[in-house]
Amino acid sequence: MSAFKEALRQGADGIELDVQLTKDGVPIILHDPDLYRVAGIGKPISSFYFSELKNVKVGRKFLRSFAGHQIPTLREVVSFCEMNGLALNIELKETVSERPEYLRDILDIALLLDNIHLSSFDPEILELAKKLEPSIETALLVKKKTTDWENLLDYSYADGFHFHKRLFKEPFISQLSASGKLLRMYGVTGKEIFVQEPPPFIHGWITDFPGRFKNEKKDIG
Template identity: 30%
Template sequence: MPTTTRPLIIAHRGNSSVAPENTLPAFESAVLAGADMIEIDVQVCEDGIGIVIHDATVDRTTDGAGPVAALRSTEVRHLDAGSWFAPAYAGTALPVFADVVDLLLRHPDTALLLELKGDWPLEPTNRLLAEVDEAGVADRVLAQGFSVAMLRTLREAAPDLRRGLLISEFDESTLTLAADLGVVALNPPATLVIERPDVLTAIHDAGLEAHVWTPNTAELWAPLVEAGVDGIITDRPDRLVGWLSAR
């Protein structure tokens, strides 16, 4: 049934159309734009520290090269993660996860959609989750991932932490897997929900949330809001805020 309830506005890698993705300027911009949640990607460095970056290598979004897993966090922190986007952001650093926790403390109304990339070992997972617990922000975190192994590790490390499974496709086995993993959300691509309304119905009938990725235009937002998605993960949270406010 169509709904008039506003979905959560989730800033994909921050306000990544106006500032370099997965950096503090993008996150602060998302907060200022009115996003409800910030979506981030975290890779684990060679020393077990979580670094906020999407790719498995630093090549695309920094002036460095090589796999994140082969670099120490101190090395990664000295890379320039802003010049590729615009000269005004030259010298912008890749955040460590602790920087994001500090941001959540500065902005108590902002929540976090946390994707741990790859399959983390238990020890660095525990270290990252300890930062969440010590800051008292666990109730504002939804951890998600495509990796079943990663979600099992998260369940072992923090069984009470809300978790979501990212999916690209949906069939009868998807809900079985979701139940087995104990997730609270199944997060599909926006196009899947638009093309197959039965997917959203099935997710909601199972008592799960659906936060869709990554529509960036009103043409796509409109049918998603009408269908009743729980959240929209977008590169244009600023525009989505304005579009929803005008409805």
């Protein structure tokens, strides 16, 4: 939760997070499919019951001051966003794609918040989300090699596309803008040249440096 609190302090409008599932289907916030980077444990997250994860301390590998932190649940972060008026981008990770029977539970938690959208590299899990909850906003994370760039409109279940800043070039950017979908760019730091003149078709920015990014935009505003 420390990263989300810091993003709020720096003036972020919303937060992006990654959802994985425990063995008993509890949606928790973790980027990787295992605990190695955060706790030095190489076991898959899907092999832990949530009650076991509550005893795992994470963060010390990054900073000593983070020692003792616990992995938050999706419900906890949704409550945090609701209390602080933050938008939420939920990226559905591998363990969700592997067990889509838990997607309904994730949607029920997510919809406690008004300003919410789902994203994923997996088209099938987004398509299922749209079938279960047609009103929820969805965004496909596109890739240079595996996305069907000539037929972006075929991704009818995706309300938007999220793309890395490396794809901010031709022919990709023209194809994205021509799709008429909501576009968000990730991987930005605030130091990029295009931040000085933000393209009007970019709906949102996903960054690890919200304070710097907002300051850069303020300096040119």
